Amino acid sequence: MHSSVETLVHVENVEKTFRRGSEEIHVLSEMNLEVPTGEFLALMGPSGSGKTTLLNLIGGLDRPTRGSVTIAGDRIDKLPDRQLAAWRARHVGLVFQFYNLLPVLSAERNVELPLLLTHLSKAERREHVKTALDVVGLSHRTRHFPRTLSGGEQQRVGIARAIVTDPTLLLCDEPTGDLDRRSGDEILGLLQALNREHGKTIVMVTHDPHASARATRTLYLDKGRFSAEKPE
Amino acid sequence: MKYVSLVWSNLRRKRLRTGLTVLSIFIAFVLFGLLCTIKEAFTAGVTLAGADRLISRHKVSLIMTLPESYARRMARIPGVASAVHLTWFNGIYQDEPKNFFGSFPVSDPTAYFDLYPEFLLPTEQEEAWLKTRTGAVVGRSLADRFHWKIGDRVPLKSPIWPRAAEEAWEFDIVGIFDGANRATDTSGFYFRYDYFDEARANGKGQVGWFVVRADDPDRADEIARAVDAEFANSPYETKTEPEGAFAQGFVQQIGDIGAILMAILSAVFFTILLIAGNTMAQAVRERTMELGLLKALGFTNGLVLALVLAESCLIATAGGFAGLAVAWLATVGGSPIPSVLPVFFLPAKYVAMGAVLVFALGVVTGILPALEAMRLRIATALRRQG
Structure with a gap:
């Protein structure tokens, strides 16, 4: 089944279970979700509610036990590993709570990582990296290594890395979870700008109501299902 | 070529550990070169x-x-x-x-x-x-x-x-x-x-x-x-x-020179295999999150396997070829004891054998960690921080 052009993310009847020894743990049950192109969606819920698992399924980092995940018309849960990796490289930008930068690489080389998978020349890659770092306001710290950057700056590098390939979808897992309020606000402002000014579709997992307030829509998860209201 | 600097950066992460591993491989290959020279010196007549x-x-x-x-x-x-x-x-x-x-x-x-x-x-x-x-x-x-x-x-x-x-x-x-x-x-x-x-x-x-x-x-x-x-x-x-x-x-009046030298070299290479293999295994374990990140960004399983293998091969190559070069230089001047070992040089066949051993060492020490990295599940790897 193909989604309409307006719907970028189409999650249908998705279930995800994990096995721990003989025990089967249901993380997501009968999950249905549609995300239109250009939306900034926040997913909220308590720890263990399945937010990150859902984000991983949308990003092709994991596969559902049942159901389908279709992104921009591609049924990604059926793609072989190699094709799925290529799809991620082309369509998904990831932003993590702990930035996940490679400590041995400078800011610009961290941002360049996804471009290594493209056919761009070195000069073209450099140009793209410069643009991405300009967008996040870090063009003056390109040669700095992560250990010499503040948390907010590291997250900006993480966002630059996520947008450098101009992906279809930006997935953010608690992007402000490790930052103080001021740095968090800057990051949220940046994500909002990417959504509003650059038309990026963003799905963001967060615990923070302050962060979700920046989104255009907020959905709540509880025990692996969507909840109509914010869980207690 | 665009991945070389990534491999190089990873090797520089723990410089002392990488340096010591390269040094141990270097010493093993100096020994290899000299022992092969001695074997050749004894068996040249044969x-x-x-x-x-x-x-x-x-x-x-x-x-x-x-x-x-x-x-x-x-x-x-x-x-x-x-x-x-x-x-x-x-x-x-x-x-x-x-x-x-x-x-x-x-x-x-x-x-x-x-x-x-x-x-x-x-x-x-x-x-x-x-x-x-x-x-x-x-x-x-x-x-x-x-x-x-x-x-x-x-x-x-x-x-x-x-x-x-x-x-x-x-x-x-x-x-x-x-x-x-x-x-x-x-x-x-x-x-x-x-x-x-x-x-x-x-x-x-x-x-x-x-x-x-x-x-x-x-x-x-x-x-x-x-x-x-x-x-x-x-x-x-x-x-x-x-x-x-x-x-x-x-x-053979002296002893089975070939068997004696083979025994020494086997012991040396087995030890080096353990040292270099442990280094690579440790390097991969420490970088679980980073390897998961690369896969999340779109690096294929095969590419991750190749990157880890490239690291182990680079370590083996640096130490191995330097060792062979030093062994060759040490024999260029001729025999230190011409009355006992008149023919004293490192023949090309042993240099070639050493080169094969270098790559074999790189592959053998890297293959298990590389397979581990290749099989890493992204979601699991990204949950591990620090």
């Missing part, structure tokens, strides 16, 4: 033995002598092209035990150099040797060792064969021969048997062994049996065998 050359010696032991007259009887045996005898002289130069080298009286200089075409002696020098009763021809490495040149008079003493006149033996250098290739032993000192036999105080008419040339190398074994049959049931029975087998037996 490798270079002529297929048509037989060595006939006393059946009981090499140190027991045979009658000189056997040469004529051997020459009459069908299939024998020529027979030349030599004797172990044990010459010492300038009364210094360390100035010891292989020295031999030769019954027929012309026939001897025909037997050993790998010894390159100019014709005019061979003619001079035939004309000079006290003449001697020496190998290039021996001449270089003592700075001898043609025209020099060289006094030697032999603890086995004193002169009747109780004086030192004196020889005139009339020729210097070169080797046809690097593996040819040019540390020998050859002189005329007639001068030796006339002047020695004892053992006249007795010689050490015979070099017999078979006119057909394919019949070498048959001719060896015929030679031994000729002297069977005499007081001086012979044991005749191809030169290669003789050289092998000579080397």
